[in-house]
Amino acid sequence: MEGYFSEETPRSPRKDLGLVEYGGRTSWSIGELSGARARGRVARVHTGFGRLGLERVLVSGVSGPIGTALLASFEPQSTQIVRLVRGRAQGAAQVSWDPFAPVPPTAVSGFDAVVHLAGETVVGRWTEEKKKAIRESRVQGTLNLAAALAQSEVKPRVLVCASAVGFYGNRGEELLREESPAGQGFLSEVCHEWEDASRIAAEAGIRTVNLRIGLVLSAKGGALANMLKPFKLGLGGRIGSGQQWWSWIHVDDIVGGIHHAIGTEWGVGPGSGPGNGPLSGPVNLVAPNPVRNAEFTKVLASVLGRPAFFPVPEFALRLAFGKMAAEELLLASQRVEPGKLGASGYAFRFRELRGALENLVG
Numbered sequence: 001m002e003g004y005f006s007e008e009t010p011r012s013p014r015k016d017l018g019l020v021e022y023g024g025r026t027s028w029s030i031g032e033l034s035g036a037r038a039r040g041r042v043a044r045v046h047t048g049f050g051r052l053g054l055e056r057v058l059v060s061g062v063s064g065p066i067g068t069a070l071l072a073s074f075e076p077q078s079t080q081i082v083r084l085v086r087g088r089a090q091g092a093a094q095v096s097w098d099p100f101a102p103v104p105p106t107a108v109s110g111f112d113a114v115v116h117l118a119g120e121t122v123v124g125r126w127t128e129e130k131k132k133a134i135r136e137s138r139v140q141g142t143l144n145l146a147a148a149l150a151q152s153e154v155k156p157r158v159l160v161c162a163s164a165v166g167f168y169g170n171r172g173e174e175l176l177r178e179e180s181p182a183g184q185g186f187l188s189e190v191c192h193e194w195e196d197a198s199r200i201a202a203e204a205g206i207r208t209v210n211l212r213i214g215l216v217l218s219a220k221g222g223a224l225a226n227m228l229k230p231f232k233l234g235l236g237g238r239i240g241s242g243q244q245w246w247s248w249i250h251v252d253d254i255v256g257g258i259h260h261a262i263g264t265e266w267g268v269g270p271g272s273g274p275g276n277g278p279l280s281g282p283v284n285l286v287a288p289n290p291v292r293n294a295e296f297t298k299v300l301a302s303v304l305g306r307p308a309f310f311p312v313p314e315f316a317l318r319l320a321f322g323k324m325a326a327e328e329l330l331l332a333s334q335r336v337e338p339g340k341l342g343a344s345g346y347a348f349r350f351r352e353l354r355g356a357l358e359n360l361v362g
Contacts, residue, residue: 054079054112054113054262055079055080055112056080056110056111056112057079057080057081057082057111057112057113057114057115058082058083058084058095058108058111058113058114058115058156059071059081059082059083059084059114059115059116059117060083060084060097060115060116060117060118060141060145061116061117061118061119061162062085062117064117064221064222065216065218065220065221065222065225065251066117066162066213066216066218066251066254066255067117068220069218069220069251069252069254069255070115070117070254070258073255073259080093081093082094082095083095084097084145085097086098086099095107095108097144097145099118099136099141099144099145100136100140100141100144101144102144102147102148103144103145103147103148104148105148105149105151105152105153106152106153107148108145108148108149108152109152109153109154109155110153110154111154111156112156112157112158113156113157113158113159113160113262114145114149114156114158114159114160115160115258116141116142116145116159116160116161116162116198117162118137118138118141119134119137119138119141119162120133120134120138122134122166122325122329123223123226123329124321124325125321125322125325126186126321126322126324126325127322131186134190135189135190135193138190138193138194138197139190139193139194139197140197142161142194142197142198143197143200146159146161146197146198146199146200146201146208147200149201149204149206150200150201150203150204150206151204155204155205155206156206157206157207158206158207158208158209158261158262158278159198159201159202159206159207159209160209160211160258160261160262161194161195161198161208161209161210161211162210162211162213163191163194163195163210163211163212163213164187164191164212164213164214165212165213165214165284165286165336166185166187166188166190166191166332166334167183167187167188167192167195167212167282168182168183168188168334168336169182169184169185169187169188169328169332169334170183170184170185170244170327170328170331170332170333170334171183171333171334171335172333173245173333173335174335175337176284176334176335176337177284177336177339178212178281178282178283178339178340185324185327185328185332186324186328187328187329194210195210195282198210207278207280208280208281209279209280209281209283210281210282210283211254211257211258211261211283211285212282212283212284212285212286212336213254213285213286214246214247214248214249214284214285214286214287214290214334214336215246215247215248215249216248216249216251216254217248217249217250217251217356217360218250218251218360219360219361220251224357224360224361227300228304228361230310231297231300231301231304231306231308232304232306233306234306234307234309236297236300236301236306236308236310237297237308237309237310237311237312238294238297238298238308238311238312239297239311239312239317239330239331240293240312240313240314240317240330240331241294241314242294242297242311243292243293243294243333244292244293244331244332244333244334245290245291245292245293245333245334245335246290246291246292246293246296246334247284247286247287247290247335247336248286248287248290248291248296248353248356249285249286249287249350250349250350250356250359252349252350252359253285253287253348253349253350254285256346256348256349257283257285257341260279260341260344260346261279261283264277264278264279264344279340279344282340283338283340284336284337284338284339284340284341285338285341286336286337286338287338287348287350287351287352287353287356288337288338288348289351289352289353290334290335290336291353295353296353299353299354300357300361302354303354303358303361303362304361304362314326314331317331
């Protein structure tokens with residue numbers, strides 16, 4: 001990749017920008033960042049990310065909990081964040097696109113990095129129409145964006161594209177690493193096609209990272225937000241047998257992982273240096289300590305100060321969500337290890353579930 005960006009290959013100009021560090025810490029929750037700003041704490045640029053030279057970043061899927069947190073992480077910087085939006089663009093900070101139509105290469109030219117998070121939510125009953133939207137929003141949207149980036153005059157240095165641990169399917173007790181093969185089932189097929197759709201960018205010389213994201217812990221949306229109401233009412237409990245492994249990750253570590261994935265190309269961070277090349281290809285974005293569902297629900301109830309005496313039987317899940325969605329979203333066991341992140345020196349802020357939940361809902 002270093003040789004790819006030669007004098008003959010156009011690229012965006014660099015600036016000395018980076019991830020802001022508050023009070024000696026480089027990983028803060030969004031609420032803490034807001035509080036730090038309100039208290040007038042002085043921000044200084046982290047020396048590692050200050051070498052990235054991120055002048056312009058293009059982001060899709062900004063309305064979800066991950067996109068919202070990612071945008072906030074760039075706010076203190078001078079980096080220009082441009083959003084891919086459906087419908088009419090409102091000013092220079094937005095680029096209009098239709099995930100199901102070809103994207104003009106000129107619309108996505110001149111960015112240092114592109115972070116692609118867009119995709120139809122998997123929550124809900126999986127009708128044939130819903131499954132089509134889940135698949136096509138990811139596969140076709142990624143294919144159209146990657147093709148435009150590959151044809152753009154000023155290509156990005158890196159494309160960070162979302163995927164999911166659903167790639168592995170239901171694997172029981174197996175410890176899953178990036179080199180583990182794809183599993184079986186609808187979500188596994190979608191994730192496999194989703195990652196394949198980004199290859200056109202990689203083949204054009206753009207470093208491409210496919211983040212296999214685990215169960216997202218955020219108070220702003222996603223699975224945790226949906227679980228809070230019954231648990232706060234004391235009506236929570238294990239799901240099915242409770243023996244299935246849940247590979248979770250705090251939203252702050254998703255944001256940190258995205259910054260880290262972008263930064264490894266420039267030799268930034270403790271894991272960067274001789275023998276440690278930039279991250280590319282599949283990267284498991286999960287905390288290093290997955291837990292069984294029974295443990296997850298027990299810890300969540302404890303943090304909320306509520307009992308967890310009401311298990312949800314498998315048949316009730318199948319009735320509520322449909323057989324396929326229940327088995328692949330809630331009952332599947334995925335014990336995933338963040339091998340590449342750990343080897344590249346990423347320091348998780350939340351390694352243990354209790355600390356992550358206390359930060360979000362405690």
